Amino acid sequence: DTGVSQNPRHKITKRGQNVTFRCDPISEHNRLYWYRQTLGQGPEFLTYFQNEAQLEKSRLLSDRFSAERPKGSFSTLEIQRTEQGDSAMYLCASSSDSATGELFFGEGSRLTVL
């Protein structure tokens, strides 16, 4: 297993366009998390899945953001009508069902909105 994989690694888009990021977690992990990180800040929690169920969403996740995990495996994060303030690194992580299980992070997808 190669760990958590995220694609694309970099995305440059114009304001108003839609973008989609994909995350492939470690295969046996049931839990999947999305975070956003801007320069100089720690990662901010966006949303969390247990298998295919989206169990928690941050208030940061406006109605322009939607995340799915249709078969409990890979996940997508879509941002509609992007704004310059959406420019950030989008990080995905997965973990086992253990309540204290460590999170394994991908290398992130960097979004630049022009």
Add this chain to the structure above:
Amino acid sequence: DAKTTQPNSMESNEEEPVHLPCNHSTISGTDYIHWYRQLPSQGPEYVIHGLTSNVNNRMASLAIAEDRKSSTLILHRATLRDAAVYYCILRSFGANSKLTFGKGITLSVRP
């Protein structure tokens, strides 16, 4: 979520021990203390976690105060590769618990 307080930055010399402090005075009885680190241009990676007793693993040691209101991450021999942002995080024991990151402490290692 209970909050942690860390210094903004710390410098160390290569091959010397490093002690990274963390205060968490509002910790609850079910909060685990987790440490993650983030190397430049990478996602965070797990370092260590503990509840009450001191913990050791191949990466580091975690010393937890008796009242659990503070803890210290110890890198026994810093290398240049240890230069990173280190996050001290309280994570509630529970099925849906997530990690809430602060700004962390930036560790610089001098050759």
